[in-house]
Amino acid sequence: MRPELLNKTYSLKNELSQLALSLNEEINREEVLSKWKTYTPTPTYSYLAAEDGSYNRKHYLGFYLYSVSGYAVGFKKDGTFSEEVTGDINLSVIKKTDTVDQFLRMLMFLCELKALLRLSFKEKPEFLVIDGTLSSRFITIFPKTDWFSGEEFEGKIASIAGEFIPLLKENLFDEDITAYSQKVKKIVIDRLKAEFGEKGLRRDVIEAALSKLAYFEYLLLLHTLFYGLDWNPVVIGIAKTSHSTQIFNRSIPDLRIFHHVIKETGYSYPLIYLNLEEIKWEFSQVFEYLEESIAYQLKEISIKYFYGKYDEGRTISLIELYENPEHTGLKPEQILDVLSYFSVGGYPFPLKKADSEVRITGKDMEFIENLLGLQRELHGREGLE
Secondary structure (H helix, E strand, O other): OOHHHHOHHHHHHHHHHHHHHHHHHHOOHHHHHHOEEEOOOOOOOOOEEEEEEEEEEEEEOOEEEEEEEEEEEEEOOOOOEEEEEEEEEEEEOOOOHHHHHHHHHHHHHHHHHHHHHHHHHHHOOOEEEEEOOOHHHHOOOOOOHHHOOOOOOOOHHHHHHHOOHHHHHHOOOOOOOHHHOHHHHHHHHHHHHHHHHHHHHOHHHHHHHHHHHHHHHHHHHHHHHHHOOOOOOEEEEEEOOOOOOOOOOOOOOHHHHHHHHOOOOEEEOOOEEOOOOOOOOOOOHHHHHHOHHHHHHHHOOOEEEEEEEOOOOOOOEEEEEEOOHHHOOOOHHHHHHHHHHHEEOOEEHHHHHHHHHHOOOHHHHHHHHHHHOOOOOOOOOHHHO
């Protein structure tokens, strides 16, 4: 690092000390305590399954190499566990670089959900725990054709992808991403060729269609999570970070304020409902037209949240709860009791295991690159090496 830039740290150090003073002055301890109910959890076992996902990518001139994975684990009382993995390693010719991460995050969410649901249908856990917030699953953006191709197709590719939603439903719980399976890919390519001729065999056209189909698959899996599990498990999301300021209406996030004051286990109240319409949940017009009932039900999902501390460690988590009509009497205390049973250092061990098992590192990508013989492929930084 240049010394001219490093000198900036000294002035920033003074600002940090001023920020700490400002935090003490701005926060009224009594106000924070009035929003917190102290509760000592009674560790209680319930069969709990947790999930996490990961993705990584390498950029070359003209394409990306990516790896995406979802992992789910269920812990039984005797210490044994069951696990499921869904993932993909592939190439993408996506051209809009600012949408690459949005696209891969959607595939990651898809893999997480599929792994969790495949495990759940076999094991029927009482609690399903999503890594991060439930609400984040509703912000996923529909992959546009112009992400992949500069040519205008007037919505034809989306319409063609919509034709294969019934095929997705028939094979929804296959091990891998159904939209990218060889069976589905061949049928889609044949349809694209019939519609566009040789142009339909271009990789950008094929990927534009398959990415939309993967998005439809994701929506079907999301719908299954909330409406397709007949044993009605408790579905929650647990996040370590949050930028919400809804409780205290300060410039500092509510979670940071609770961390500053709260030392005792317990939870915040009252429980706050999320307005999913404010999150700007959008479907593709094709999906909403073809699957009107599913689209309507997804928009009617009710989620509420609270902040919870269920161990003596420092961690306070944001906990989002799907308000299943079958669990209207469920209280935060019951959730904290279960999370306390699995807690290690203030965080549920199943989520920690999922994180460690699913993570795709830079070394992993280098290993994949070498296996594929791409280590000498042009990537645009050769002149800097």
